[in-house]
Amino acid sequence: MDRAVSGVSRLTRTVHVLRALASVVLVTVLYYVAPLDWGVGVGTVAVLVGALAVFGWLLVWQLASISRARYPWLRAMGALAVAVPLFLVMFSAAYFLLAHDVPGSFSEPLTRTAALYFTISVFVTVGFGDIVPTSEAARALTSVQMIVDLIVLAVLGKAVFGAVRVGLRRRDHQEPGSGLAPGPSEPGGV
Template sequence: MDRDGPAGAARAVPTARRRRRATAGHLVRSAASAALLTTLYYLAPLDRGFDPVTVLLLVVGLAVFGGLVAWQAAAISRAQYPRLRAVEALATAVPLFLVLFSASYFLLAAQAPQSFSEPLNRTDALYFTVTVFATVGFGDIVPTTQTGRALTTLQMVADLIVVGVVAKVLFGAVRIGIRRRTGDGPEPGPER
């Protein structure tokens, strides 16, 4: 009875209000995460050279990235608003991925300026990283040494993994979260 009357409408308002608040919260956290990671990239003391320790730190950073994605996927599947949580996950994971490679390019260019077609500051390194990630091709900055090309190739392969596998994992977690919330039953087996 109440569902069709004013009482039902009154109950719907808090739900819509709660959804708007949740959306705003997720969007603010998403923007804050991306801004924080970018700020940390610009403030980080990147004064060491590009050496085996740098490569090890990149590998560790990529492992942290993988762990973050796995943790985010689990959080998405349990979230009240899985789609919003997925946006937040991407807004944290992708900038982390990009600044890891940007820092590596910056360190390589600082130690061996001939590694790229022009000197790289932090903004140039970030620009180059995003150019490679977005697959728009090389323009004004290109790797010119074997190390620069190897690092760029590593990023290209990792980009494919991020775009393919990570996106599939996060969107799969959204599907699970929506099914869990709506009670449509267990997640079906692997898609074929």
């Protein structure tokens, strides 16, 4: 990746990094201030399914944006900075709502932070075991997250690197001799 971003100014890299950090902070703040007090029911499931659909649409839009970007690696970093936190807070909100609407769904009461922690530990498959789902609904929701995690990790990784590769090829055809394509040892290299 070093050669892929070597032609990028320090200011451009800094702006992209700050934008990515701002995205993470914004999504996290919105999670903590969102009014999560409506309880669990069919509406909650519909909201989660709708949120996952919006997430899928956002991901497709981001991939197209990466492939058209002047600096695909930087755009990919920004896309991941939005997609991953958004995905995590969707499940965190669902766990938080379930824990408050159906006490005893987890081995301990979940605050927003505990719900986010649980979601992240399931996402990265660490599973410390300090918080565990105890009700059928909590186990079902956790199972859905595990399955979707596998899909998201596989698709996100392959699609983002594929979009970066397309963007680099497109840019190299527009800027012959730019020397900014990835090398053989870099992700997306030949």
